[in-house]
Amino acid sequence: METIQEYTLDNGILRLTAINYGACITGIYVPDRKGKRENVVARFAQLSDYVTQSGPYLNAVVGPYAGRIAYGHSPLSPHSLSINCGKHHLHGGISGISMRYFQVKQYPNRLCFSLCAEHEQDGYPSGTYHYEIEYRLDQDALIITLHATPPAPSLLSMTNHLYFNLAPSDKSDIWDHALRLDATHRGRIHADGHPCEIVAIQKQDPYDFKTLCKISERYNKENEELAITNGYDTPFLLGKDGVTLYHAQSGRCMDITGDAQSVVVYTANAFDETLCLNEGQCGQPHRFIALELQRFPNESNLMDHPQACLFDETHPFHQVTTYRFHTQDPE
Numbered sequence: 001m002e003t004i005q006e007y008t009l010d011n012g013i014l015r016l017t018a019i020n021y022g023a024c025i026t027g028i029y030v031p032d033r034k035g036k037r038e039n040v041v042a043r044f045a046q047l048s049d050y051v052t053q054s055g056p057y058l059n060a061v062v063g064p065y066a067g068r069i070a071y072g073h074s075p076l077s078p079h080s081l082s083i084n085c086g087k088h089h090l091h092g093g094i095s096g097i098s099m100r101y102f103q104v105k106q107y108p109n110r111l112c113f114s115l116c117a118e119h120e121q122d123g124y125p126s127g128t129y130h131y132e133i134e135y136r137l138d139q140d141a142l143i144i145t146l147h148a149t150p151p152a153p154s155l156l157s158m159t160n161h162l163y164f165n166l167a168p169s170d171k172s173d174i175w176d177h178a179l180r181l182d183a184t185h186r187g188r189i190h191a192d193g194h195p196c197e198i199v200a201i202q203k204q205d206p207y208d209f210k211t212l213c214k215i216s217e218r219y220n221k222e223n224e225e226l227a228i229t230n231g232y233d234t235p236f237l238l239g240k241d242g243v244t245l246y247h248a249q250s251g252r253c254m255d256i257t258g259d260a261q262s263v264v265v266y267t268a269n270a271f272d273e274t275l276c277l278n279e280g281q282c283g284q285p286h287r288f289i290a291l292e293l294q295r296f297p298n299e300s301n302l303m304d305h306p307q308a309c310l311f312d313e314t315h316p317f318h319q320v321t322t323y324r325f326h327t328q329d330p331e
Contacts, residue, residue, distance in 0.1 A: 022060035033251030067297025093122030127151025182239035258321035260293035
């Protein structure tokens, strides 16, 4: 029987902890403006909870396909994909890699995870998928590399489902954080909860984070789309300048850049009191924010050239994302 093992990297600036189950990150310890290091991601109270409470995909790597594929249908798939989230296929289904044990090799500044898996039961091509994941610390940055080679042409989109709160000691919700997204277009959310088309972001509407502003200044719970999901669960097409998340009181600031096509902003809308998280706190909606860099969810049903999300043995999936942490004073 496989058991959970936790691994630690520490370069004196950042400390990272992660486990072999789902390649879940259990902690990213970052200094505030006074130099105090705290864990800025959600963490289950017990390591065993990562197996028994896998619903939130807490800081796990998800795949073979991150996000929803509407009604389990894709024009690029000869078979229907499994339905495991309401009416949709989510995060690769029940055979997804977030619920698998990885092999792990540890080096002074990096952790390397590997996995061989099959996903035919969820409607993907038969055969073995090979996954390689690397977490690397480089001074004030965490660099995540995701790589997957399928046995045949296959839909692939991976991400790390990290949930952030840059002020863990405050026990506050995410609305007092400031957010910036290099995005002019986003996915419109259908009443069934999936992105159904790509639309332009209007100035100062609830999705306008072109310049850094408090999330509370944009969030409007009466907005029709936000009401569907009880908060943000929205994909944004992402430019090269990426994402910034900032908490003025602690001074912590995180800049995210990479080669991903989009970012999904999810404000932990489904968290509830059945989750026991950091320091014994009960889960609650909007306590954390997930910023998931990935290919655009439901892409093959929305894009003019859906073949872009097909990968094979000669053209494997590869994605690199950098999370850089620093402090700054309020303006």
